[in-house]
Amino acid sequence: MSTEFTAEGGHGAVPTSAAVPATSDVVVRSDWPLFEVFLRGKRGLNHVHVGSLHAADAQMALHHARDLYTRRNEGVSIWVVPAIQITASSPDEKDPFFAPSGDKVYRHPTFYDIPDDVPHM
Amino acid sequence: MSNADEFTVYGGLSEVTDDHRWAFGTGFTDPLEGIDSSVPAGVDGAALARYSLMLGDDALVYSQRLQQWMTRAPELEEETAIANIALDLLGQARLLLSRAGQADGTGREEDSYAFFRDEAEFLNVRLVETVDADFAELVGRLLLFASWRLALFDRLSGSKDPVLAAIAAKAVKELTYHRDYAAQWVIRLGDGTDVSQRKMQAALCVVWPFIDELFTPHPAEASLPGVAVNVGTLRAEVDDVLHTVCATAGLDRPQRTGLTRVAGRSGRDGVHTEAFGYLLAEMQSVARAHPDATW
Numbered sequence: 001m002s003t004e005f006t007a008e009g010g011h012g013a014v015p016t017s018a019a020v021p022a023t024s025d026v027v028v029r030s031d032w033p034l035f036e037v038f039l040r041g042k043r044g045l046n047h048v049h050v051g052s053l054h055a056a057d058a059q060m061a062l063h064h065a066r067d068l069y070t071r072r073n074e075g076v077s078i079w080v081v082p083a084i085q086i087t088a089s090s091p092d093e094k095d096p097f098f099a100p101s102g103d104k105v106y107r108h109p110t111f112y113d114i115p116d117d118v119p120h121m
Numbered sequence: 122m123s124n125a126d127e128f129t130v131y132g133g134l135s136e137v138t139d140d141h142r143w144a145f146g147t148g149f150t151d152p153l154e155g156i157d158s159s160v161p162a163g164v165d166g167a168a169l170a171r172y173s174l175m176l177g178d179d180a181l182v183y184s185q186r187l188q189q190w191m192t193r194a195p196e197l198e199e200e201t202a203i204a205n206i207a208l209d210l211l212g213q214a215r216l217l218l219s220r221a222g223q224a225d226g227t228g229r230e231e232d233s234y235a236f237f238r239d240e241a242e243f244l245n246v247r248l249v250e251t252v253d254a255d256f257a258e259l260v261g262r263l264l265l266f267a268s269w270r271l272a273l274f275d276r277l278s279g280s281k282d283p284v285l286a287a288i289a290a291k292a293v294k295e296l297t298y299h300r301d302y303a304a305q306w307v308i309r310l311g312d313g314t315d316v317s318q319r320k321m322q323a324a325l326c327v328v329w330p331f332i333d334e335l336f337t338p339h340p341a342e343a344s345l346p347g348v349a350v351n352v353g354t355l356r357a358e359v360d361d362v363l364h365t366v367c368a369t370a371g372l373d374r375p376q377r378t379g380l381t382r383v384a385g386r387s388g389r390d391g392v393h394t395e396a397f398g399y400l401l402a403e404m405q406s407v408a409r410a411h412p413d414a415t416w
Contacts, residue, residue, distance in 0.1 A: 009239060032196075053198055054196070054197075054308075055198065059305075060305070060309075063202065063302065064201075064202070065304065066298075067198065067201045067202040067205050068201050069197060071201075071205060073400040
């Protein structure tokens with residue numbers, strides 16, 4: 001399979017090309033694209049990524065998301081996003097992307113004395 | 122929300138309650154909470170029990186049929202959707218069969234009606250008991266059933282029996298989704314490729330003969346004025362829905378005569394199709410082999 005997987009997604013990978021090619025001797029039953037699903041709970045302030053699913057279009061993806069991810073009363077709002085629309089950072093570039101922040105302890109505001117009566121800190 | 126919660130993103134999906142049975146999602150509600158379950162004054166208990174069984178059996182038998190699609194659906198996502206619908210209907214059936222036990226004075230439980238009645242004692246319409254040959258038949262049948270039951274339960278939510286009214290009010294939200302799901306697929310297939318159009322049209326021809334039975338008034342309804350809904354009055358409303366869906370999908374509404382009645386009797390009188398016996402045998406065999414088993 002020639003498709004490159006460079007990013008982490010709901011099922012472990014988001015394909016970077018439009019569709020995952022199937023091997024030639026297998027009858028392709030479905031080439032429905034992948035959608036990533038985001039839910040907001042009753043108490044939640046933002047939508048949270050909960051997984052992914054296949055659907056023929058965005059409207060069907062919403063139906064599927066309702067059926068797959070809100071069965072136990074989790075959500076009050078659903079977003080679905082085509083997985084190929086997500087641009088993700090690449091594991092190969094992990095070091096230049098993320099390692100430099102590891103030793104910059106001075107970026108954390110931990111060198112201040114905070115008065116006891118200042119809340120929410 | 123505490124500071125810690127802000128960083129546990131899934132925390133936002135669950136509600137804080139004392140109920141720790143579920144990993145996610147709590148705050149489940151009891152649709153019959155605070156409702157007086159005694160039979161209202163002036164209502165015939167036996168008739169109310171029979172009516173509850175009629176509506177309960179429709180849901181129970183159709184739920185069983187839909188469950189037979191499990192592991193056979195064309196897509197994983199669709200299978201979960203079908204399972205959700207089957208579970209919604211099973212929930213309605215449980216409440217309605219329990220209501221029958223309260224109304225007929227025997228105090229029997231839901232399982233006693235589901236597992237220990239014989240074929241002729243089931244009062245469901247015949248639409249729900251026949252086997253779907255393919256996915257098009259599944260969505261075609263579901264479109265008829267959900268459109269009809271939604272219209273019926275919409276009226277029933279104003280019933281003089283507070284229990285039936287509460288069950289109907291809960292079910293209306295479920296049935297609205299079932300109808301939406303079915304309509305979406307009928308339109309998608311009807312307005313799809315030549316093959317899907319042909320299969321969807323053939324499926325409608327298979328399920329259409331069962332429609333007349335849905336709108337044939339039964340004496341049990343007339344004996345419960347203010348409690349039961351006269352199904353004869355629902356036809357125009359349901360026809361309107363079916364017309365809209367078929368027109369959008371580019372499908373013809375079949376001109377078929379209704380399924381024949383046997384000596385004037387049909388599903389509501391305990392007269393069923395051949396397929397029903399097999400369904401019942403599968404559904405009841407375990408419970409009958411181990412009558413008082415608990416798990």
